[in-house]
Amino acid sequence: MKPLIDTRCLKRIAGQIGSNPAGIFRDDSGQRYYIKDLESPMHARNELIAARLYQLAGAPTLTYLSTADPCQIATEWLCLDKKVIAHFSESERKQAQQWFGVHAWTANWDAAGFDGDNQGVIDGKVLTLDVGGALAFRAHGDPKGKAFGTAVEELDALRTDADNPHALKLFGDMTDDEIKQAISVVTQIPDEQIRRVILSNGGSQKLTEKMMARKADMMGRLS
Numbered sequence: 001m002k003p004l005i006d007t008r009c010l011k012r013i014a015g016q017i018g019s020n021p022a023g024i025f026r027d028d029s030g031q032r033y034y035i036k037d038l039e040s041p042m043h044a045r046n047e048l049i050a051a052r053l054y055q056l057a058g059a060p061t062l063t064y065l066s067t068a069d070p071c072q073i074a075t076e077w078l079c080l081d082k083k084v085i086a087h088f089s090e091s092e093r094k095q096a097q098q099w100f101g102v103h104a105w106t107a108n109w110d111a112a113g114f115d116g117d118n119q120g121v122i123d124g125k126v127l128t129l130d131v132g133g134a135l136a137f138r139a140h141g142d143p144k145g146k147a148f149g150t151a152v153e154e155l156d157a158l159r160t161d162a163d164n165p166h167a168l169k170l171f172g173d174m175t176d177d178e179i180k181q182a183i184s185v186v187t188q189i190p191d192e193q194i195r196r197v198i199l200s201n202g203g204s205q206k207l208t209e210k211m212m213a214r215k216a217d218m219m220g221r222l223s
Contacts, residue, residue: 006068007035018130019114019140024077032077033065036132039141041070043132045202048073050106050134052197053211057185059099060127073132078122083129085116085170093170095126100171101182104154105214107144108134109167111158116166135207150213155179155221180222187219 010025010033017024022036038044044067051064062075082088088096096119103111110133112118120129133139136148158164159171174182191212198208 002065004068005033005035005065005072005074007072008068010035018132020132033074034062034077035067035072035074037069038071038073038132043137043141044071044073046135046137047132049198049201049203049207050108050131052201053106053134053194054099054102054128054131056193056197057099057102057105057189059102059185060125061131062127062129078120080120080122080129082121083117085112085119085166088119088121088126092121092126096170097174097178098182099128099185100158100174100179101155101184101186101218103128103134104152104158104183105186105211105218106131106134107148107152107154107214109154109158109164110134110139112164112166112170114139114166116169119170148210150210150217152214152217152221155183155218183218183221186215187222189215191215 007025010027012023013026013032014024016022017034020036020038022034024032025035026032038047048064051061054061062078065074065076067074108131110118110130111128118129120127137143158167159174161168194211194215195208198211
């Protein structure tokens with residue numbers, strides 16, 4: 001088992017990039033990490049579960065690591081080839097769209113990022129750089145409350161909401177067949193695997209049932 005990431009044993013070399021207090025840290029071997037300080041262990045657990053659900057669906061993310069501080073989230077630092085959606089090629093946009101269903105399922109309103117900078121490219125692969133806006137909390141930490149329910153409204157909102165312009169630009173031109181294919185990425189995940197991922201990472205039975213209900217709601221879109 002890898003040791004827990006502990007900022008007290010690392011050297012801080014740069015400050016935050018996103019909306020949460022954070023920094024870039026380096027260990028004695030030269031490995032760098034991006035470490036965020038969140039409001040509570042609940043916020044950190046929420047993001048970690050979201051990341052594990054992305055990975056369960058096969059959607060590329062950064063590598064998440066366990067931390068000594070329960071209020072922190074750590075990822076391995078990567079030097080990206082691209083970090084702004086506006087710079088994506090058409091093939092990179094299409095690659096990003098493959099994971100639209102995962103963003104919708106996890107209610108990741110920040111899938112594209114406030115400045116279009118939550119999707120990146122490294123070695124030709126498009127990956128989601130931050131899932132802090134998924135599940136129960138908004139990217140800044142505010143609870144979504146009833147807006148995170150069992151109906152996956154994000155299947156429409158991420159493609160049509162003018163107040164989320166970068167998501168609209170990324171997903172708005174998807175065809176019906178492309179949307180159905182993106183949905184099927186989620187609907188083919190067995191419920192038992194969803195349950196195991198959520199519960200083994202500290203999630204609740206209530207969240208488990210909600211995510212399975214959201215999957216079922218998406219399945220209804222395929223008929």
